[in-house]
Amino acid sequence: MKRKDPQWPRAIMIFSRPGSCSSSSSSSLARTSADSAAAMRGRGGRGVFRRVGRVAEDEAVFERGGGGLGGGGSESRLGKKSSLENVDVTATKGNEFEDYFLKRELLMGIYEKGFERPSPIQEESIPIALTGSDILARAKNGTGKTAAFCIPALEKIDQDKNAIQVVILVPTRELALQTSQVCKELGKHLKIQVMVTTGGTSLKDDIMRLYQPVHLLVGTPGRVLDLTKKGVCVLKNCSMLVMDEADKLLSREFQPSIEQLLQFLPSNRQILLFSATFPVTVKDFKDRYLPRPYIINLMDELTLKGITQYYAFVEERQKVHCLNTLFSKVWPFTVASN
Ligand SMILES: Nc1ncnc2c1ncn2[C@@H]1O[C@H](COP(=O)(O)OP(=O)(O)OP(=O)(O)O)[C@@H](O)[C@H]1O
Incomplete structure (x- = not known):
């Protein structure tokens, strides 16, 4: 195309x-x-796309299709190609955020952030994540992946329960800060406590912070494991583990920490794995830890249409x-x- x-x-x-x-x-x-660029801005949101895309050198096997919400890419669902060429963010099924029966406070946060309707990756992931299934999702950068896992995470947290219920793992401090910011903005009207913890910052401060309530922890694998092994970060009530940029998280640098971390989570934990590329390492991880995930693949190419x-x-x-x-x-x- x-x-x-x-x-x-x-x-x-x-x-x-x-x-x-x-x-x-x-x-x-x-x-x-x-192909094409641009934005969800045109569809009502205030989305600003940060990255042009990445070139994958070790792109590997990804079984296309999967679960029942339409499975195929945005083009096949559209039937006819949009003349705007930005179908990565506009080719929705026409769902509304109200369709997911989210908490009122969460809906308020979503709308205040300027999101009018879910993007295609959000339409696919939010309802499935809410059912508790594992997800393996592939979508381009800049298509709204962050909200696709933050929204169900915020919805599922019981704010009256003083325990870490969701951990979001990311490969860098910058992404951890961005992700926690999105959680805080979307959850602005909820009383959910979000904490960021990454390597290269004071461990002591993080330990002190963990004595206060934390419901949602965003961090890099090494630091989260460190705190968990010390017994200050308790993950026995963590029912959802999100891995963003899973291709990077499953590199040799992080994978051992992630596998150790999984031992601290309850056996019925849900794993949401998001990535723009799926190298062999991701497939291996999926085979071992996500036996029957719901698979979402919204891309044939890495680059947003229009670019x-x-x-x-x-x-x-x-x-x-x-x-x-x-x-x-x-x-x-x-x-x-x-
Ligand atoms: N439903 C929506 N409506 C309007 N704007 C949205 C919606 N969802 C996300 N956005 C905005 O689109 C932009 C891109 O979203 P986001 O950063 O979540 O994409 P991403 O796929 O996670 O990208 P990356 O992998 O590069 O982080 C952000 O500015 C975000 O606020």
């Missing part, structure tokens, strides 16, 4: 990799997955020259340089 529109491309990435340079940067320019990506492999020192050449030849576009 490549656009022929002469206005494209919209995004260019320049990678430098040892041993993969080419003598001519322009001739090494290649096209990656295609055309090109990439060029150049040596580090060629980057600026390459960028300069591209600036003078291609218009209009955005440049991301790694």
Whole structure:
């Protein structure tokens, strides 16, 4: 589904990799997955998309389809392709947040955040997560994954019970802060206590904080495990474990901590696994810990529709020259340089 529109491309990435340079940067320019950009802004929300997308090097087996809510990608559900080309966020089934019988306070938070209707990934995940099933979800970055797991997490927490009931694991401190912020905003009218804990910050402060009520813990695997092993973070009442950016969480760096952490959770815990890519490590983890997950796959390509990506492999020192050449030849576009 490549656009022929002469206005494209919209995004260019320049990678430098040892041993993969080419003598001519322009001739090494290649096209990656295609299509469109933009936003849920157009559908009423105040969504601002942060990332253009990622190039997966080790994309692996993902069994498409799955459970019964429509299974296929957004295009197949649309039947006819939207002329707006941003079906990643607009191709909904027409559900409303009210359809999920959420707490009134949670609905207020959702609407105050500017979300009018659930995005496709939210439509697929929220009702299933509310039933208690494990989920393995694949959707592009910027399509509303965060709210897709925060909303059911907030809904399921009993705020009168002083216990950690949900843990959201993420690979970085930045993402932990962003995610906890989303939880706090959506749960603004609830009395749910959200705590962030990540490596590189004071362990003592986190220990002190855990003496206060915490219902929802967002953190990086190593630190959460550390606190759990010390006995200050008690996970015996944690009935939901969310893993965002699961592809990164299941890298060699984090996987051992996650597997140890799972031992501290009750056996009937629910696992929600979200990722834009599904390398073999994710499949292995799924086979071992999520025997019969509900599978949601809303993507064939990594890039949001509307964005055309090109990439060029150049040596580090060629980057600026390459960028300069591209600036003078291609218009209009955005440049991301790694
Ligand atoms: N239902 C909705 N209606 C309008 N805007 C929304 C909705 N859901 C999410 N958004 C907004 O869309 C933007 C992207 O959402 P979000 O960051 O959750 O996507 P994501 O898939 O988690 O992306 P990433 O993986 O890059 O973090 C955010 O600004 C968010 O506030």
